[in-house]
Amino acid sequence: MSDALTGMVTAGALVGAGVAVFTSGLNPPRPALTEALDRLSRRPVAPLDRRRRLDLALATPLRPFGLPRDRTRRDLAILDRDPAEYLAQQVVIAIAGMLILGALPVLWGLGGQLPLWLALLGAAIAVRLTHGRLHAAAELRRAQMRETLSALLDLVGGGLSGGAGVEQALDDTMDELSGWAAVRIRRELAAAAQTRGRQRIHAWTAMRDLGAQIGVDELAELATAMEQAAAGAPVAETMSVVARSMRARTTAEMERRAHANSAQMAIPIMLFGLGYLIFLLYAAMGAISASLTQ
Numbered sequence: 001m002s003d004a005l006t007g008m009v010t011a012g013a014l015v016g017a018g019v020a021v022f023t024s025g026l027n028p029p030r031p032a033l034t035e036a037l038d039r040l041s042r043r044p045v046a047p048l049d050r051r052r053r054l055d056l057a058l059a060t061p062l063r064p065f066g067l068p069r070d071r072t073r074r075d076l077a078i079l080d081r082d083p084a085e086y087l088a089q090q091v092v093i094a095i096a097g098m099l100i101l102g103a104l105p106v107l108w109g110l111g112g113q114l115p116l117w118l119a120l121l122g123a124a125i126a127v128r129l130t131h132g133r134l135h136a137a138a139e140l141r142r143a144q145m146r147e148t149l150s151a152l153l154d155l156v157g158g159g160l161s162g163g164a165g166v167e168q169a170l171d172d173t174m175d176e177l178s179g180w181a182a183v184r185i186r187r188e189l190a191a192a193a194q195t196r197g198r199q200r201i202h203a204w205t206a207m208r209d210l211g212a213q214i215g216v217d218e219l220a221e222l223a224t225a226m227e228q229a230a231a232g233a234p235v236a237e238t239m240s241v242v243a244r245s246m247r248a249r250t251t252a253e254m255e256r257r258a259h260a261n262s263a264q265m266a267i268p269i270m271l272f273g274l275g276y277l278i279f280l281l282y283a284a285m286g287a288i289s290a291s292l293t294q
Helices: 002-026 033-041 050-065 070-078 083-102 116-161 166-176 180-199 203-214 218-230 236-293
Strands: none
Touching: 050 083, 070 083, 070 116, 070 203, 083 116, 116 166, 116 180, 116 218, 116 236, 166 180, 180 203, 203 218, 218 236
16 A cells, blocks of 8 residues: 555656656746846857867866966966966976986986886976966966057057047057057956946956956056046146156166077086186197196
């Protein structure tokens, strides 16, 4: 009797669940208007190709270790590179460094075994070199971004002095600038203009977020000046002063790099001179030593 009762209860539960699913399918819940508009405004997500799936498979185990670091993320952001692709490339480069440096004893005939410490040293050197190249390329782009910002501040300040609004002065200025930095700023402003009606993202907020993302603090100064100008404060002269100070900092940084490069060249020049001196004195020292032995 209990088995029959259990079967009846189970059958009733299954019938009730089927009726509930059928009813919900005939009358599905309506999504909210904001959710529907947001879904329509999104770009369709492209299917992942084989290389993208491989990058994600190699990069996912490294994410719990906090990789890539914040500084590396800012470097990747200013270079428009994907963090997952960078981590996957680092894994491949580390393996290549392990195999190349670890195989040197085999090539030199010192043995057929692969020393672990030498393989790890090769991986560390390969990763360090690629990371240094990434940081150098990012710093070069930051210098270009600062040059563009100094020109942008001058032109926006001139537009504000002529009576134009913040948005108009900024749009007119961006039409006059070229280069990848201007394209990046123009892209962020266009994205802010598209979402401003729904999320109230202003141009100075987009500039401040971009500065934090790529590690350029001068963008925050531009965002602050734009926000003050939108509030009615006379900031045209302030923008010109900030542009001059920005160019002064850029010039000082270029001079510092030039002095550092000159200091680095002192050691090779000294070694070259020492070798040349030894080459000149070798014959004389040989003659003197031969006369002393006789």
